Amino acid sequence: MNQSNTRYYxxxxxxxxxxxxxxxxxxxxxxxxxMGFQPPNxxxxxxxxxxxxSGTLWPALFDPYPPKKGREEA
Incomplete structure (x- = not known):
């Protein structure tokens, strides 16, 4: 995934x-x-x-949830 998981309002x-x-x-x-669905394999x-x-079995679903300071700079 190349998109950022951070949203702004x-x-x-x-x-x-x-x-x-x-x-x-x-x-x-x-x-x-x-992800619309979890792909097979x-x-x-x-x-x-x-x-x-990591809290998940799949690396594609892992997100480190950066601290607020790191998100504000983006």
Missing amino acids: YPYISPLDPCPPIVRKSYSTPPHLF LEQFSTAREALF
Whole structure:
């Protein structure tokens, strides 16, 4: 997958808000949202340890969910 899993939105900024506005906010989406279905014979992690640490059996469905700082720069 070459597309980014980070999405952005622009919240309403009230003229009466006393706090400085956050103009653009971001959130991370899981990779499975962009797969219409799970293809047959999808590659699996080679060891159970890798799968357990990744939280999924398939590398194509793994997303490290970068911290907010990393997402804002994109």
